[in-house]
Amino acid sequence: IDLKIQYTDTMALANVLQYVTGGRFDTATGLFKIPPYKVMPELSSRFKSPKERQPPNFRFAILAPRLFHSNLSLVHYSVFFQMCRAHHIGYDIREREGAIFTLIDSYKRDLLGMAVVEPDLPKALKTFQRNLTTVHQEISSANMPGRNNFLALAAEVDKILSSLNVDQEGENEGEKEKK
Numbered sequence: 001i002d003l004k005i006q007y008t009d010t011m012a013l014a015n016v017l018q019y020v021t022g023g024r025f026d027t028a029t030g031l032f033k034i035p036p037y038k039v040m041p042e043l044s045s046r047f048k049s050p051k052e053r054q055p056p057n058f059r060f061a062i063l064a065p066r067l068f069h070s071n072l073s074l075v076h077y078s079v080f081f082q083m084c085r086a087h088h089i090g091y092d093i094r095e096r097e098g099a100i101f102t103l104i105d106s107y108k109r110d111l112l113g114m115a116v117v118e119p120d121l122p123k124a125l126k127t128f129q130r131n132l133t134t135v136h137q138e139i140s141s142a143n144m145p146g147r148n149n150f151l152a153l154a155a156e157v158d159k160i161l162s163s164l165n166v167d168q169e170g171e172n173e174g175e176k177e178k179k
Contacts, residue, residue, distance in 0.1 A: 009065035009113065013102055017061055017115045021096050032059050032117075034096050059097065060124040064153065065113040066104070067132075071139045071146035073109040080139075087134050091117075099131050122164055129157040 018024060023034035034057045072080075084090060084101070091098035102113035114131065118124035136150040 009104070010063060013063050013065045013113045013115055016102055016113075017063070017100065017117065020091065020100055021059070021117060023059065023096075032061050033057070034059050034117075057096070057119070059117050059119060060121045062116045062124050062128045063113075064115070064128070065102075067112050067114055067148075067150060067153070068110060069136065069139060069146055069148035069150055070110055071144060071148075072112065075139055077103060077109075083138050084135075087138075089131050089134065099127065122161065125157050125161050125164070129154050129161070132157070 014025070021032075021034050023032055025032050036057060075083075081101075084099075089099050091100050097117050097119060100115045100117070102115075103109075104111040104113055114128070116124050116128040116131065118127055132150045132154045136148065136154075140146055140148075
């Protein structure tokens, strides 16, 4: 057996995700747990009894450590992030959900990583797919489509979404028959 144990791009992106969200991946259950956001108590509530601590929130995360597009090298990072803001692609610190980007190669600038964190799987997949297609449309043109893996990945996510929809429809029909 040939086994190479090394620090990978996926592990690096997972560590960035854990740092940004404050969450931890539970290997026993396979769940990504995020502690609830701490809200500063109001002055009038300082005499009230302390509220019980909420259980950790569970989130679904999708990691793509190697998104490649040859036209990324033509776009400055500041313009890239302005474009993301214009299309509402970002991360909400309070809700601890959204998209996180990692800039991988500062010389070639044709690779980036993306992590999407959402409260449910279909929403995470839809957000991931929307971000991929939006970024691709913004940095590509009819004259210069560029080499990329964005569209192939978006097509794979679409297949997963359609299989989730079929599974959910089957479960809903099964519940109706039981009633």
